[in-house]
Amino acid sequence: MTPRLLVLDTATETLHIGLCRGEQSWVRALPGGALASASLLPALMALLAEAGLGLRELDAIGCGRGPGAFTGVRAACAVTQGLAFGADRPVLMLDTLMAVAEDAHRQGAADELWVAVDARMGEAYAARYRRTAAGWAVLEAPALHAPAALAARIAGEMSPAQVAGNSLNAHAQAWSGLRAAGWPDSAPRATALLTLARAAWARGEQVDAAGALPLYVRDQVAQTTAERTAQRAAQAAGSGVPS
Structure with a gap:
């Protein structure tokens, strides 16, 4: 039912x-x-x-x-x-961040991606997810990050990076050096x-x-x-x- x-x-x-x-x-x-x-x-x-x-x-x-x-x-x-x-x-x-991942996936994001949303105070809430046949798996649980440090880390781990969330706009300078497919309007x-x-x-x-x-x-x-x-x-x- x-x-x-x-x-x-x-x-x-x-x-x-x-x-x-x-x-x-x-x-x-x-x-x-x-x-x-x-x-x-x-x-x-x-x-x-x-x-x-x-x-x-x-x-x-x-x-x-x-x-x-x-x-x-x-x-x-x-x-x-x-x-x-x-x-x-x-x-x-x-x-909430998994819902952002789902929204980005509906817009064309890959099955594995990072979500980063504005946490104010110059920080971002971020998590990493992978979509599987059973649903979304949490690869890295939600945590607080400095956007620039997170962007540098993602650049070394994922190319091209897949990132969703409004941190891409809110902290645009921090993300500017990252070669990424981004979905900043995902929510x-x-x-x-x-x-x-x-x-x-x-x-x-x-x-x-x-x-x-x-x-x-x-x-x-x-x-x-x-x-x-x-x-x-x-x-x-x-x-x-x-x-």
């Missing part, structure tokens, strides 16, 4: 959502960034209404877990958890997310809603109240000042 899946990714500046039922699919690309947390839930509800489906009629909800924008990834996972808990549905945690679009979600469903990778957790590859840029309290206590203990 073909699953009925809802997918979402807010790890980039664009909010990508999609829904499939049988051979039919509905996809949307909407403004993301600071607007994502306010517009995500209404957009998902509108997509379900258009397809004539309720949340409890879904088989699973697929969530782009990152890496990507800190607030965006957190928003996607929080909304996914809330919907999945409320509807008693499982979730499928999807690799975690809903069609790619649905492809990954269907494959994950077929492999039985559903997890409980509690498993809808972000993938962070950069040191935390925000601390919880408990973490700040613990840090102050540790600093006070080290300096001899009462907390």
Whole structure:
């Protein structure tokens, strides 16, 4: 039976959502960034209404877990958890960079490629993938890279290089010396997310809603109240000042 899946990714500046039922699919690309947390839930509800489906009629909800924008990834996972808990549905945690690889492959990229997306602060989130008969295999897991160093490394390992993702534009100077076939406009679009979600469903990778957790590859840029309290206590203990 073909699953009925809802997918979402807010790890980039664009909010990508999609829904499939049988051979039919509905996809949307909407403004993301600071607007994502306010517009995500209404957009998902509108997509379900258009397809004539309720949340409890879904088989699973697929969530782009990152890496990507800190607030965006957190928003996607929080909304996914809330919907999945409320509807008693499982979730499928999807690799955002793998979705970029899938999107690039649809544009003509080779079966093996690097994905590099802008991580701000002059850095890129990057990973290496190979497409196989069973789906995408992770050759190098998502990690944080200096674009120039990554470009130099890829130049020594792959010729011509196959690179996808907006880092090619965001860090154009770093990539300028690399002889590469590039897909800078590839993104975690809903069609790619649905492809990954269907494959994950077929492999039985559903997890409980509690498993809808972000993938962070950069040191935390925000601390919880408990973490700040613990840090102050540790600093006070080290300096001899009462907390």
